[in-house]
Amino acid sequence: MIDQPQPVLEAIDIVKELGSGAGKVRAVKGASLALVPGELTLLMGPSGSGKTTLLSILGCILSSTSGSLRVAGTETSNLDSEELADLRRKHMGFIFQSYNLFPTLTALENVRIALDVRGQKGFAASNRCEEVLRDVGLAHRLRSYPGNLSGGEQQRVAVARAIASSPSIVLADEPTAALDGENGHAVMALLARIAKEQKRSVLAVTHDPRTLSYADRVVRIEDGRIVGEERRPDGLDAPEIADLTKRRKAHG
Amino acid sequence: MILTLAFRNLFHDRIRLAVTLIGILFSIVLVAVQLGLYLGASKMITSNIDHANADLWITVYGAKSFEDGGMLLTSRERHQALATPGVKAVIPLIVRFAEWRKPEGGSTRVVLVGTDAEDGGLEPFDLVEGSWEDIKAPEAIAVDRTYFNELGIKGVGDTAQIANGRVRIRAVTDGVRSFTQSPYAYTTLNRARALFGDGDGTTFYLVQTVPGADVKQVQQDLVNRLEGAEVLTKEEFRDRSLKQWLFRTGAGVALIGGALLGILVGTVIVAQTLYSSTKDHLGEFATLRALGSSSGYIYKVILAQAGISAIVGYILGISIALIILVLSHNTALPMVMTPALAFWLFTLTVGMCAISALSAIMKVTKIDPAVVFNK
Ligand SMILES: Nc1ncnc2c1ncn2[C@@H]1O[C@H](COP(=O)(O)OP(=O)(O)O)[C@@H](O)[C@H]1O
Numbered sequence: 001m002i003d004q005p006q007p008v009l010e011a012i013d014i015v016k017e018l019g020s021g022a023g024k025v026r027a028v029k030g031a032s033l034a035l036v037p038g039e040l041t042l043l044m045g046p047s048g049s050g051k052t053t054l055l056s057i058l059g060c061i062l063s064s065t066s067g068s069l070r071v072a073g074t075e076t077s078n079l080d081s082e083e084l085a086d087l088r089r090k091h092m093g094f095i096f097q098s099y100n101l102f103p104t105l106t107a108l109e110n111v112r113i114a115l116d117v118r119g120q121k122g123f124a125a126s127n128r129c130e131e132v133l134r135d136v137g138l139a140h141r142l143r144s145y146p147g148n149l150s151g152g153e154q155q156r157v158a159v160a161r162a163i164a165s166s167p168s169i170v171l172a173d174e175p176t177a178a179l180d181g182e183n184g185h186a187v188m189a190l191l192a193r194i195a196k197e198q199k200r201s202v203l204a205v206t207h208d209p210r211t212l213s214y215a216d217r218v219v220r221i222e223d224g225r226i227v228g229e230e231r232r233p234d235g236l237d238a239p240e241i242a243d244l245t246k247r248r249k250a251h252g
Numbered sequence: 253m254i255l256t257l258a259f260r261n262l263f264h265d266r267i268r269l270a271v272t273l274i275g276i277l278f279s280i281v282l283v284a285v286q287l288g289l290y291l292g293a294s295k296m297i298t299s300n301i302d303h304a305n306a307d308l309w310i311t312v313y314g315a316k317s318f319e320d321g322g323m324l325l326t327s328r329e330r331h332q333a334l335a336t337p338g339v340k341a342v343i344p345l346i347v348r349f350a351e352w353r354k355p356e357g358g359s360t361r362v363v364l365v366g367t368d369a370e371d372g373g374l375e376p377f378d379l380v381e382g383s384w385e386d387i388k389a390p391e392a393i394a395v396d397r398t399y400f401n402e403l404g405i406k407g408v409g410d411t412a413q414i415a416n417g418r419v420r421i422r423a424v425t426d427g428v429r430s431f432t433q434s435p436y437a438y439t440t441l442n443r444a445r446a447l448f449g450d451g452d453g454t455t456f457y458l459v460q461t462v463p464g465a466d467v468k469q470v471q472q473d474l475v476n477r478l479e480g481a482e483v484l485t486k487e488e489f490r491d492r493s494l495k496q497w498l499f500r501t502g503a504g505v506a507l508i509g510g511a512l513l514g515i516l517v518g519t520v521i522v523a524q525t526l527y528s529s530t531k532d533h534l535g536e537f538a539t540l541r542a543l544g545s546s547s548g549y550i551y552k553v554i555l556a557q558a559g560i561s562a563i564v565g566y567i568l569g570i571s572i573a574l575i576i577l578v579l580s581h582n583t584a585l586p587m588v589m590t591p592a593l594a595f596w597l598f599t600l601t602v603g604m605c606a607i608s609a610l611s612a613i614m615k616v617t618k619i620d621p622a623v624v625f626n627k
């Protein structure tokens with residue numbers, strides 16, 4: 001038995017009801033999940049299964065109806081919206097399906113604003129942003145506006161923005177859904193590398209099978225419940241976990 | 253970054269920016285012109301009172317303004333006043349409407365001011381040609397050059413008729429305009445008396461007190477001694493004149509009403525454009541919130557947008573107001589702009605934009621960062 005690292009995020013029995021009155025929906029029906037550093041976890045499930053809702057709760061953007069969520073040792077259930085923002089600022093980076101870049105800011109400025117909201121300004125911050133953009137392969141695109149970047153490039157700017165402040169947790173919602181194969185692979189490879197090299201916990205919501213090969217762990221969600229979890233055995237090659245998953249599925 | 257984002261948000265939508273700036277500009281120009289005219293009118297109404305060297309004014313009972321006294325005071329009041337403790341000098345001043353017959357025919361009304369400058373009371377001011385010494389020459393008179401046309405004259409040396417006698421232009425003032433639209437004509441006390449055929453009467457007595465005297469006490473003593481006359485401090489007389497012309501006539505109310513309207517219109521336009529800009533950028537503000545920004549950070553972006561609009565709008569607005577100021581110089585009602593008014597307008601603009609930002613801030617307070625995932 002090898003030492004399991006302490007989870008940086010731990011969710012227990014999360015329930016979330018959305019809407020009100022007759023339109024009330026129980027989107028998450030008691031989900032538990034923990035994230036440890038150094039791993040890329042995929043949260044997979046069909047459309048409408050509650051992936052985005054769960055991710056929003058893990059990211060302290062939505063609060064759960066019941067259940068407990070600890071982030072970096074802090075219990076979040078009694079925090080107000082400013083305290084939650086504070087927690088996001090300290091520990092989290094986000095990546096969205098539609099990138100959510102600021103169209104009026106350059107690539108560099110888009111990354112800088114993530115540091116600016118953290119009070120990191122000036123030359124050092126600017127250097128750090130350049131470094132991160134270079135790291136995601138956009139050294140030549142620093143002063144381009146999102147409108148002049150390809151989808152893949154935009155998502156890489158978003159990845160740079162998410163990791164610029166060195167958060168311990170990176171949460172991504174369908175990061176490859178809007179990208180073609182090649183760009184999708186590039187972004188997943190980037191996320192896997194961030195988890196490995198920088199010892200972050202990366203959780204990506206997806207229903208894109210192309211992403212499987214990059215995962216250390218795959219958590220399955222259906223109808224608001226966690227229904228299974230596969231971990232890539234040590235030493236297993238990336239494609240093998242995909243096979244493993246397929247086989248398990250076939251066996252039911 | 254707050255300023256950068258605010259700038260980009262503003263300049264991203266040029267049409268909306270133009271509407272915002274025109275709104276502020278319109279508002280500033282309207283307020284500046286209305287208040288500038290108000291100040292201009294006030295200056296016209298009080299300039300003679302301000303220039304007179306008097307602690308107290310003795311007027312006939314019920315005189316409403318500088319132009320409203322007749323010639324009902326006599327040397328009796330003067331002697332009574334001089335006998336009052338604390339009084340140093342009592343200087344007569346005549347102010348009375350008179351018929352001005354132009355050399356080429358036709359006539360107009362003037363306000364004839366009879367004053368002996370060497371008495372130290374009211375000395376003709378803002379002279380650009382001649383001096384008050386020149387007014388002592390036979391028939392001499394001073395008028396303002398902005399009224400030459402109305403008076404039917406061309407300049408120094410021209411003659412006209414006032415009431416009973418002939419007058420000749422010997423000195424010229426510039427910019428001494430009259431709120432009643434009847435030009436002021438300055439001459440000596442005795443010539444004014446001669447023209448009106450009244451050897452003793454006067455409109456006002458300007459009272460100068462001895463140094464260290466209690467002006468309020470002297471005023472009270474004078475009131476007790478003089479019957480049928482009123483004794484006003486300089487301030488009281490100023491206020492009464494302003495009240496008469498600006499408020500009894502409704503002119504001041506109209507000017508201030510116009511200014512308030514300008515403020516209202518400006519605020520509504522800026523609030524409207526800022527609100528719709530915020531609405532358009534709501535997704536971005538939600539992203540900022542998701543990225544962990546405090547709500548204060550987002551408010552600062554909106555306030556910065558309002559502030560930038562205010563500064564640019566103010567610069568444009570005040571420039572246009574200054575052009576109108578120059579153009580209004582020779583009109584019936586010249587506008588006045590003072591540093592205090594310019595500063596006040598700036599404060600007003602910033603305040604107006606800050607209030608406008610409130611509706612946008614209220615909108616952004618309600619954003620749910622969860623929308624970032626559902627675009
Ligand atoms: N704001 C909302 N109000 C009511 N129901 C919602 C709301 N958002 C999502 N839902 C419902 O909750 C369920 C889970 O949604 P979501 O978490 O977005 O699923 P996924 O990301 O897996 O596609 C769906 O049935 C969806 O219709």
Ligand SMILES: [Mg+2]
Pocket residue numbers: 051052053
């Ligand atoms: Mg989703």
